[in-house]
Amino acid sequence: MKNPVLYLIPVTLGDTPVEKVIPSFNTTVVSGLKYFIVENVRSARRFLKKSNPDIDIDTLTFYELNKHTDPNQIVSYLTPMKSGENMGVISEAGCPAVADPGADMVAIAQQEGYRVVPLVGPSSILMAIMASGFNGQSFSFHGYLPIDAGERIKKLKQLETRAYNEDQTQIFIETPYRNLKLAEDILQHCKPQTRLCIAMNISCEDEFIVTRSVKAWKGKLPDMHKKPTVFLIYRG
Incomplete structure (x- = not known):
């Protein structure tokens, strides 16, 4: 057989x-x-x-x-x-x-x-890193960050530290209806020069993949409500 x-x-x-x-x-x-x-x-x-x-x-x-x-x-x-x-x-x-x-x-x-x-097909994680301009030789995917606000902020700071110390791209996702809260936490608690890539609706008609510094994102976040989004941070 x-x-x-x-x-x-x-x-x-x-x-x-x-x-x-x-x-x-x-x-x-x-x-x-x-x-x-x-x-x-x-x-x-x-x-x-x-x-x-x-x-x-x-x-x-x-x-x-x-x-x-x-x-x-x-x-x-x-x-x-x-x-x-x-x-x-x-x-x-x-x-x-x-x-x-x-x-x-x-x-x-x-x-x-x-x-x-x-079989070959689309991976939002790989496609996001391809389009981010970040380190594609060394990266780490963390899935969902903690729901608790304090734990989430603590985790974000840990990931940012790794991005700088290890020259490594840090990748994570969120439940679509909590995207904006996560993005706001990044803008509030990460360094101004840290780079953030927001990759939404990858491969779809309204695909949005943009990389800016945390400072440059302030006041310019896109509408992320209920849209599948991959977040990537990397050293500035």
Whole structure:
């Protein structure tokens, strides 16, 4: 029996046309799969239909993997692979297993000795660093910063210190409705010369990726409400 493959399938970062950011090879792979591990069944079905309008969604099997999933169930999701079936992992946006629960699935597949194949597609983190003008040789992604205001400010100062001491780009994200609060904290508590890149709606029609010093951003923050945003800071 052939060694089955777990394909990691990137999706669009917004309402971007699939053909703009997803290679046609991915659509060929996706069209041959019957089993998918997804963060959200509804959005996964929508993406698959956008990728290939001829796909018969009702013949596919979906396993939902997100923060509500019982950890004890996760291992059973790979059962089809024991019979030689290939499977796909689909995130809510961008690349699966990067800042994403899909990483747990990949870890199990690696332990079981299955082939893991990442497909090409958009990653907001990498695209943000590409367009920031910051150090692309050394960078660190921190996911979400603490919700508590005091802890968040403390963390911001730690990251800024690392940017200077280690010549390293610091990258983080926020829940979209809290973007403005985070941006205001950066402007208030980071050094005036520290550079901040705000990267919003990457690859979408209203994409916004701008780098300025903290001082230059004051009074000029864009409307970030409910827009997926990546924040990057780097030494001035």
